Amino acid sequence: MPQRLVADAIVERLEAWAVPRVFGYSGDGINSFMGALRRAGTVEFVQARHEENAAFMAVGHAKYSGGVGVVTSTQGPGAVHLLNGLYDAKLDSVPVVAIIGQQSRSVLGSGYMQEVDLLDLTKDVASAFRQQVNTPEALPMVLDRAFKAALANRAPAVVIVPHDVQKMPAPELEHKHGIIATAPRWEQSASVPVEDDLKAAAEVLNDGSKVALLVGQGARHAWKEAAAVAERLGAGITTSLLGKPYVDESLPNVAGTMGHLGTSASGQVLGGCDTLLIIGSNDPWTEFYPPPGAARAVQIDTDSGAIGNRYPVEVPLPGDASRTLQALLPLLEDKHDLPWRGQVEQWVSHWHELSAERAMTKADPVNPERVLFELNSRFPADGRLAVDVGSSVYWYARQLRLPLGVPAHLSSTLASMGCSVPYGIAAKLDQPGRPVLLVTGDGAMQMTGIAELITVSRMWRTWQDPRFVICVLNNRELAEVTWEQREMEGEPRYEASQALPDFDYAGYAKLLGLDGERVDDPEHVGAAWDAALAADRPYLIEVVTDPETPLLPPFPAGEQKAGSMVDALGQESAESADRATELLRTYVDQEKSNFS
Template identity: 70%
Template sequence: MGERLVADVIVDRLQAWGVQRIFGYSGDGINTVLGALRRAGAPRFVQVRHEENAAFMAVGHAKYTGGVGVMLSTQGPGAVHLLNGLYDAKMDSVPVVAIIGQQSRTVLGSAYMQEIDLLNLTRDVASSFRQQVNSPEQIPLVLDRAFKSALADRGPAVVIIPHDVQQAPAPELEHEHGIITTAPVWSPPNLVPGQADLEAAAAVINDGARVAFLVGQGAREAWPQVKALAEKIGAGITTSLMGKPYVDESHPLAAGVMGHLGTSASGVVMGECDTLLIVGSNDPWTEFYPPPGAARAVQIDIDAAAIGNRYPVEAAVTGEAAASLESLLPLVEPRPESAWRTRVEGAVQDWHRLAAERAGTPARPVNPELAVRELSGRLPGNAQVAVDVGSVVYWYARQLRLPAGVPAHLSSTLASMGCSIPYGLAAKLADPERPVIALSGDGAMQMAGVAELITVSRLWPDWADPRFVVMVLNNGELAEVTWEQREMEGDPRFDQSQALPDFSYARYAELLGLQGIRVDDPAKIGAAWDAALDADRPVLIEVMSDPDVPLLPPFPGGKEQGQSMMDALVKEGPATQHARELLETYLGQEEDLVP
């Protein structure tokens, strides 16, 4: 073996941090590190089709495993391509580390080829930690600090390593002035809520007659405690989009996802409550919270800085969700039966009826709500779900019932299209024995998914369980934006902006050696899911879905927005007759829920 380089020290440190795989793409600025990865044999390097997708995979790894996702790129365009995934990590509060190559120190400042000021480029997205390594001796301490910062601050950390530093001889860290020796060790803090804070929170809750919960991703381990407290006081349970997988939506008090893409029951619970308990959520859809002053609020969060960010709260409880709720439970007075509980349970039952009715509404040719709903009840108990951004998120939020313990993730706060296949790949690589289901629209697939299906075709023969099922809603339309234009702008559809090129996703999957299933009959969607979940290779289900199915916000706000949609459809002319009929049907179904 030749002389050890700084690049070898980098790989050693990644191994010490337990990194199992790195997502990235090669380039001259990072090739020395790639050589060290080849020599070491671990961590595994996962080659992607585009650095943006490498970043999404790192984010997905962090979301599905709870560990740190690691991405790698060369300087210049490679580094720029990482930004979208880094912002996804920042805005959804997940730990990732980006290792980025840079031109040699001798040419920095000369406007050299691919030279970008990477520290300034990443100033906002990696505000907690970004550092360029300027000497070999820095490598261990910078990597250690990057991982610790990512874990402690739940966000991105960036390490920039010039090419000549990567090639330098491995340093001997002498015990002397100016040399710092660090350790690859981190342990999460155990934040115990203060008794006075718990008592203040209990006092607010005990004074309320109509209590609502808003549960976010910070409650991922707290469903037993959420359930116990809600049942004790008859509270309605709503979730953020990121909190959906952590609540059993079959519970009679579970009102589903709140916000524009949420449920009618969530609209009732959030609109009529007089007390709000926010648990581990930073959901930005504040117009769907109770109006400020209409409800007294308590917030539980492990991040003290997050409390009061979205809603004025009277009582703040800083601590881990499960432990905080466990301590709060004996301080809260029982109200097992109440008019409010009856109201919540009735709204939840109404929502379940409405969801079924909407999924069964005839469309041309397939109602996308039905396509997603048919997966409920078929979803394996050990599955992992990845969801893209677009109209498919609405149908996921409203129609997919997740079994307990099945994770589902998406680019939530950044809401970046193209995340589902990279996320699904990260989930599959982390646990190849579990099936993965990715839900996407055609816009997202054309943006990033089609390219990363090539990666799926390359990797799947090594998976213990080959099931990787992608459902694409093919409606030839950027449907979510079209309906947003109608609702929020009052504008008719703009064909040059909204229409998508025709593309056969199922046939493309077959070209890659995968299985493709095309569904243009609603009676066949269930059989398509059955076949895909029983296949011996990855499957792409291409559903020919109807772009005219409206994306109404939840009752009670739906009527006003629906009228705006209708006015825009009238402007579009006779060709929207089918869309107007569907909108009228949906509005009529929702009108039946008015008490």
């Protein structure tokens, strides 16, 4: 019988932590670990096309499954490539464990090939936990502490295992000084604030006549309680970008996502409230909160250190969102019939009218808002959604009203392009019997998505439900940056930095054995979604969209920004600038008509 190695002990510890799969890319620094995975056959290895994408897959696994995502890479360049995905986990508060190979201990410090100081490299991104395993006996303890740190801190943890240590005999831990035996177990503490703090919070909320909720991802298991509190207080509900999937968007008091990319209704609710209840959100768009001092605030968060980070809070409530809201609800007065509730519902109704109007606004050739609008009536109730970064996030936040319970994820706080296809693969592997839909721009697709379509083509035949729909909004432009240049810098579009090469995305999908189509007529968008959702294999919808569709912030901020956009467009001589100016003025007029 082959000798049991430290590499085998790594796999055994992953089994103990119920890890179903490890994402990564092989290399000499983890060859022993690869051998152990092969021998065990219990933990699946998922090969990405690039370590950055493997890290995104681990983040996606954690987001969709609720567990810990695990990624592995070799030393040197492989480890460097992991950083973007690990920062995605850090900034969006997601538990990920990275197992990274390293050169043998005997050569460290010699400037050896691919030698990188991995502890120093990862000291910021893995500030919750990073450790190199220098002896076989330390391996179980270090892995256990990494998983516990990742879960407790909702952050990435890094375990570095030199190649020579991986090949050593697996440890039999003796009961003696200097040897620590640990358990691969962790449970979430379900804390509730003390009674005096609950009473103080209730007093603030009961005193308010215009209450708003800001719901973040910390309310992922508390949407019923949040809705009940809002109903009792007659409150309007807004969400952070990460909180969007955790509310019932069919409710008449749900105003949608806040921030620069958010809805006009959310801007009105947050701008008009006199009391704010923040539930599990750390959203950084502070200029879209009420002005400091304009609203009294209560904040619920499991991380007491996050309370008050974005807005001055009068009463902090450190605790689990669901249990805290349950304890708070009996202390709240019934104010559902206050005039504020009617005003909120009117704003929400106006927003729905405005979003439908914008979806049907003529563009050249397709308005990207139309693409997400058409998906509303077709989104599968058991579907899962991945969204990439760029202008596509705006259309997701403003046009798509998710069926209750549908998970939707993106790189929110890091806002890294290229996350959607790796996320989608992780979502599909986690639950292969559910359809997965992706919305991405052409810039993000060119960055990482095209390569990972190869991964999709390799594995889709094993999926219980083969539906994996990729919608590429192809505007041949880095559109979000173009509009940012106009809005924030007063700069005209810069062709060299903004134009993207065109690419036959649907044709490439077919080349890989997938299916797809190119759409350049707005009247054909709905039929394309129908075909994709009925397909017997992954399907890529490439929609040719108009890059001049404005990314106008919600009013009143949008009205202030529109002037600088028009000034910047005045410096552009192209015909497209005239169309962009016309579309921008149309959007401004539509907003004024609905929210004047």
